[in-house]
Amino acid sequence: MEASTLSPDQRLEFITRNLQETLGEDKLKGLLQEGKDVNIYWGTATTGKPHVAYFVPMSKIADFLRAGCKVTILFADLHAYLDNMKAPWDLLAKRAEYYEHIIKAMLESIGVPLEKLNFVKGTDFQLSREYTLDMYRLSSVATEHDAKKAGAEVVKQVTHPLLSGLLYPGLQALDEEYLKVDCQFGGVDQRKIFTFAEKCLPALGYAKRIHLMNPMVPGLTGTKMSSSEEDSKIDLLDDAGALKRKLKKAFCEPGNIENNGLLSFVKFVLFPLFGEKEFLIERPEQFGGNVSYKDFETLEQAFAKQEVHPGDLKGAVQRELNILLDPIRTKFQSPELKKLTNSAYPPPPSKKKTPGGKGASKGGAAPQNDELIPSRLDMRIGKVVAVEKHPDADTLFIEKIDVGEENPRTIVSGIANFVSLEEMQDRIVVVLCNLKPQKMRGVVSQGMLMCASLDEPKNVEPLDAPEGSAPGDRVFFEGYETGKADEELKPKKKVFEQLQADFKTSEDRVAMWKDSPFMTKLGLCKAPTLKNATVR
Missing domain, CATH: 1.10.240.10 (Tyrosyl-Transfer RNA Synthetase)
Structure with missing residues (x-):
């Protein structure tokens, strides 16, 4: 059905179907009733390689075009750098070029006509004199608290954030004005940036836009699909x-x-x-x-x-x-696109072993056999789906913990004297998953529940995950995000025991390995009450 033959209600149905939320729907209805063109933009920061979840916004872009909307796709290369340098400055141009080719290939795959789309690169207009002056003007009306809150679910959260992350939401707000659109489309994780734009743009004398939000689609592990996982x-x-x-x-x-x-x-x-x-x-x-x-x-x-x-x-x-x-x-089998892929995402440099078995430095590639770095630990968020006392040991619990796999793992924990069965049921916890399974009083334990522990006074409590965490979410360490976990930690090498010697909680109860906090994509893992405690 041609867009020109659709009623305003039919166009609205195409635009909003399968969305989780629309901010400004009455304004959108008004534009459609007046028969006006609706201009929508979708932006993507050119960081990690796009994956199949990108078909979700592509499918909606097809809906927008069916509804007769004008659509702009923004390759947000500058945003990619500002988000904790996820795209190094020297790779910005190559990654933007890769995104353009791969996104166009996706759209062609689902039958979307490219001639109806407008493709723009962020640095094509975000470095202009006018845009820069507006960034300065916006910085005079937006607070540090507002900017940090706006980017909380999008910009990478670290203990000592760079100033660049605070600029990210402002750029995304100004893009609406400089692209001259009526609506911005994105995932619901962008909601705080959208409301930031609705607050700040009118303060600069610019119109408040409509915001269309997709739900976040789970990945293969049941958690958010992520380029870094x-x-x-x-x-x-x-x-x-x-x-x-x-x-x-x-x-x-x-x-x-x-x-x-x-x-x-x-x-x-x-x-x-x-x-x-x-x-x-x-x-x-x-x-x-x-x-x-x-x-x-x-x-x-x-x-x-x-x-x-x-x-x-x-x-x-x-x-x-x-x-x-x-x-x-x-x-992408063409020599040109193979070369582009390797240029945009070069393989990490190989690390030569030095005497004594030391290998890659902090934050390096996959660990060598003797590298003692925490990314060798496969830690995940788990949910306790069942818990009971060990029949032969009063101090032990037997827990069934969902860590994002097809079946829950059985974990045996020595916490029965410190936490009740009721407190453990449905609790969100941190689990070490790549220890070699071992029997504990006749029950095979398939991992370790990570807890904070004090000897004086004696107390043990499971670590808490960030709010909103789901089973299977990866727990990593700041500065060691890209390392590869061992398939199974070899007991003779005592990798966990050596790393665990530097596990502790801080004055703020944050679980740490040396100076690197335990983290997920949603924030920090903490002990409920214990400061300066051992983590084990």
Whole structure:
């Protein structure tokens, strides 16, 4: 159906379907009732490689175009540098170029006509005299508190943040004026930046814009899909074999429709792109034969009733993803785009071993055998889904903890004298996952619950995760974000024991390794009450 034949209500339906929230919907309705063109922009900071979750905003961009909107895509290269230098200055141009090619390839893959889109690079206009003066003007009306709060869910949070992170929300606000748009579109994690823009732009004499927000779609581990978490995402250039391996490991518990990344992908990407096409689940006759679904709600209900097996859902998503990814893979086989990919994302330099087995420096690449750095620890956020006292030991709890895998892990913890069963049930905790499993009074423990501990007076309490944390969220250490965890820590090498010697809580109760805090993408891990305590 051509946009010119759509009613204002039909256009509104295309623009807002599957959104989590719209700020300024009445204004949007007014523009549509008047028959005016609606100008929308979507920006993406050119940091890590785009992954399949980028199909979610691409699907919405297709909706905007169906509704007859004008759409601008901003490759926010300057934002990428300001966000704690996620894109080094010398790689800005190459990464922006990579994003332009990969985003265009995605849009072509889903049938979006590129001639209807406007592509802009941030540094094309953000370095102008007028824009710079407006940044100074904005700094006189926005407080440090406002800027920090606005970027809390988008800009990387560290103990000693750079001033650049405070500039990020201001640039994103000014982009609305300099791109001359009616609406900005983004994820709901951008909400605080959007409300910051609504407050600050009128203070400069500029109009308040409409804001359209997508929900955050879970990744393969049931948490947010992230470029920095390898297991949570599928790269757009992953081959069919890698895609199959990652989907096989994806969190997809039978009947569980919460934080199910596969179901979310079907809802927010596949069904909007299908049109009249049905979602086909292929399965052998002995298991009911093939079945098709006309809408997501029916599929979701069938999965909740366990009428659709997780393996069959994974197979269907794998099939459809390969259809989407094949044109992108083919395009990026060209020598020019291979060269661009390697230039934009160069492999880390190899580290030569020095005498004594020392290897990469702080923040380096994957650890060598003898590197004693905390990124070798596979720590994750977990949720205690069941807990009971050990039948043969009064001081031990046996916990079932969801750490983002298909089945919860069994963890045995010596905390029964300090925390009640009721306090542990449904508690969000920090778990070390790559210790070698070992029996504790006859029960195999598949990891360690991380706790703060004092000897005088004797007290033990599990570490708390940042608010909003979900099972499977990676726990990392500031300065060691990119290191690779060992598959399993070898007991003879005593890697954990040596690192644990420098685990402690600070005066602010923050869990630390030396001067590096335990962190997730949402903030710091802390002890509930214990200061200057050992962490073990």
